[in-house]
Amino acid sequence: MKTMGALIWEPGTRSGWSVEEIEIDPPKSREVKIKLAASGICHSDDHVDTGDIPLDWAPIIGGHEGAGIIEEVGPHVTGFEVGDHVVLSFMPACGHCEKCNVGLTNLCTMGAGVLGGFAPDGTHRIHARGQGVGPFSYLGTFSPYVVVNIDSCVKIGKDIPLDKAALIGCGVPTGWGSSVYAADVQLGETVVVIGTGGVGMNAVQGAVHKGAKNVIAVDPVEFKRDQAKKFGATHTVNDLTQAAELVSDMTGGQGADKVLITVDVAHGELLNPAQEMVCRGGTLVVTSAAPVTQRDVPFDLFTFAMSGKRLQGTLYGSTNARRDIPLIADMYRRGEFKLDELVTKTYELEQVNEAITDMREGKNIRGVIMYDL
Ligand SMILES: NC(=O)c1ccc[n+]([C@@H]2O[C@H](COP(=O)([O-])OP(=O)(O)OC[C@H]3O[C@@H](n4cnc5c(N)ncnc54)[C@H](O)[C@@H]3O)[C@@H](O)[C@H]2O)c1
Ligand SMILES: [Zn+2]
Ligand SMILES: [Zn+2]
Incomplete structure (x- = not known):
């Protein structure tokens, strides 16, 4: 499908984000397509543009703090179905590597590749100007749609507002x-x-x-x-x-x-x-x-x-996403966790550069890009 995304074509040069048309493939094995409600803007996104996190490949689609609703399920997906509400975890957890086995899912071996420029299977799911696009943290939430591996997804209750839940994908648990x-x-x-x-x-x-x-x-x-x-x-x-x-x-x-x-x-x-x-x-x-x-x-x-x-x-505040994302959502539901107050300002995807500037200038606790859900 065709949609829009915010990309960096020259990492490390402070060139800013280019909002343009992208093409997203359907979900493959163990993947789901998600329509996002919102994406938080974390300072880690900016490190790609400034070069504090140097990348030697491009283009990259930014964004790694998202939440939304599953719209399509690929082959071999278990535990998730169309209509589920999910938070995207900026570190995936495979559940069976050496680190996952001892509960250190934030250090999952699969996570070592999150800035490698590909989906976990080493291919591209996103394309722009005829080239494969690498997603930040296997996610790329600077787009209203993502196709991601289920190891990056954590289900939450349908009563939690998804635009606030987006922040539980990185900044909040970290x-x-x-x-x-x-x-x-x-x-x-x-x-x-x-x-x-x-x-x-x-x-x-x-x-x-x-x-x-x-x-x-x-x-x-x-x-x-x-x-x-x-x-x-x-x-x-x-x-x-x-x-x-x-x-x-x-x-x-x-x-x-x-x-x-x-x-x-x-x-x-x-x-x-x-x-x-x-x-x-x-x-x-x-x-x-x-x-x-x-x-x-x-x-x-x-x-x-x-x-x-x-x-x-x-890394990730030493949290375990599958335990702590639902736990934080639960505390929010009981009024014991402040999520609403973290969102200082919301933006359209087209305003992503303005949102990053506001973050650099210290204006926001979190700026959040809103999508039509
Ligand atoms: N370890 C991880 O897993 C992980 C995950 C997410 C983000 N991060 C990193 O955490 C850092 C913070 O991210 P963020 O999204 O909160 O950024 P942010 O821009 O929202 O917040 C940074 C804050 O630091 C303040 N600040 C700057 N210099 C300071 C100083 N000398 N003394 C005191 N305060 C100062 C700024 O005013 C700002 O309020 C970034 O480096 C980000 O990449 C790490
Ligand atoms: Zn982050
Ligand atoms: Zn693992």
Whole structure:
């Protein structure tokens, strides 16, 4: 079928997204066609355009935060049928690889290929200007339709608004899980979240859910700091210097139990000031993407080792999509999870470049592209 999509033709050049006609093939084995309600815009999409995530192939169709309704089912599909409401998970989980077997579905072997430029079977499902188009995260939600493998789909209840559910495909579980699982926040702890955008705001929610005593949101943008309070932050500051002073004051110089880095781009200079804020035995979590080629990071290894601190990277907030996507949807249904409040502004697909600019300028917690469903 013919539809529209937002593509990058020259990755890493800040050329912006080209909204144009694309052709999508019917679903093949273990695939479904989904009509999307909406796509969130995550900072990871922008990394392809800026080159922080360097890709040596093109074109790419962006977008990896979507939800919609299954419209067509390919051969060998079990567990899904036409009419099901699904969230698209930005990391697929095959369910039978070594990592899936031990519950680390966020690290599924199949997921290693998400930025390889093809559908999981190594072919193209999308075509533009006579060329095969590679989908971001096997998804490509910058289009009203996707054809995806069922290992990327997680069913949710039909009462959950799909335009909000879209955010549970990446930013929400990534941030929430960064606190809940990767940092393993405990009751009464002091937690610092550095960067409260679409991911970090959910790290604030996660820390609140786990009963943190102090949740300090660090962000240079006043709007983000104001919003962070609504998501449960107990304190807000502009930068790391202020954060360090505040943490020192409130902990008698001991430091925060958990510090999380959720800024737009994790440059190496951030790491040492962040670890200096962590108490002895505490944990520093890095969720943000760093420029892929960055290797030199100034770091006080001596103090870090002798204070028994832990440095924890996290993909997808160390969540398990098939457990945590329905869990978050359930908490939302009960009024215990803020999803509506995460959407600052909605856009048409044609406005995708404006939406990305707004994100770069810090105007949105999340911008969301809406489709006619
Ligand atoms: N690990 C994963 O699985 C995963 C998944 C999704 C996104 N990400 C990454 O997480 C990061 C955040 O994504 P997002 O969509 O929330 O981005 P975003 O643009 O919505 O939010 C980033 C926030 O960081 C703030 N910020 C920038 N510099 C700062 C600084 N020095 N101190 C404090 N705050 C600062 C910005 O004002 C903004 O509010 C990106 O790098 C993204 O690629 C990682
Ligand atoms: Zn994302
Ligand atoms: Zn797997």
